[in-house]
Ligand SMILES: Nc1ncnc2c1ncn2[C@@H]1O[C@H](COP(=O)(O)OP(=O)(O)O)[C@@H](O)[C@H]1O
């Protein structure tokens with residue numbers, strides 16, 4: 001009888017042993033496959049990262065200090081008044097596209113930090129987000145602006161997921177704590193996000209909720225208990241920029257911000273932007289070309305874009321100066337005007353038919 005029991009025990013020990021051995025082997029081969037796959041993927045992305053196209057010209061000539069933002073003296077003065085000094089305020093910058101709103105906002109933090117009595121510390125952050133691509137989920141699974149709780153149901157087999165611990169994820173409002181949160185195209189923020197943002201501006205913290213949270217759960221780390229109890233810090237100054245009209249922006253946001261306005265650029269401003277950009281990029285340009293571009297470019301970004309096209313065109317011809325005819329060609333090719341004529345030798349025969357751009361249009 002004992003012999004039968006021993007044989008049965010021996011048999012089951014072998015079966016269990018084989019089971020665990022095969023499980024161990026399959027886990028090892030999974031691990032190996034994952035390692036190999038991630039090595040190939042990492043090599044692929046590292047190779048991609050070594051490829052660089054040239055820096056866009058709009059970045060290369062982006063104003064590096066407030067004096068280089070042309071034609072917005074009042075707007076810049078107001079922006080500095082709002083953010084510099086001992087009591088900074090939230091701001092909305094209104095203005096048409098391509099007139100320097102983003103450029104000015106990006107410079108604001110450094111100016112604010114250097115001002116007398118500023119509450120911003122030397123390491124205060126400038127966090128930039130674009131409202132047009134703000135991903136969010138109505139169930140708050142993901143909210144890169146406000147923050148969210150990564151609940152165990154969505155965590156899968158991660159450490160917190162297995163332990164059933166809800167994991168708070170900070171959003172841009174918390175990343176900007178102690179600094180400036182710049183929301184470009186703030187007028188495009190979905191209503192739900194806008195309302196949450198207003199609440200954060202009011203409370204200066206983000207209160208998170210989760211059906212998986214219990215204050216009596218001993219498994220949950222102390223810092224997570226602290227976040228659920230006291231919220232995530234989110235004390236920052238908001239700078240929003242928009243091409244929309246004030247009446248299209250929610251009143252509740254407007255009432256919390258100082259509203260400042262950037263102007264459409266005049267022909268003279270665009271001339272200055274073109275000349276500065278040429279200087280920065282070492283481009284030689286004829287006065288007539290500057291004049292033509294400034295007549296037709298709709299804004300600063302447009303002017304820089306036209307300049308880039310002309311620069312590339314003349315460089316392809318192995319020439320190193322943009323002359324009036326190059327400018328006329330670029331404007332014609334891009335259908336800015338129908339008013340230019342070329343003779344057989346492709347010389348402009350009459351550019352006087354070009355109607356000047358209306359001032360401030
Ligand atoms: N007022 C300006 N002064 C100098 N450069 C300007 C100005 N406005 C636009 N630009 C040029 O156009 C580019 C885009 O401007 P940006 O600040 O992004 O415009 P916005 O945010 O108003 O749409 C800048 O990098 C700069 O080269």
Ligand SMILES: [Mg+2]
Pocket residue numbers: 101102103184241
């Ligand atoms: Mg912008």
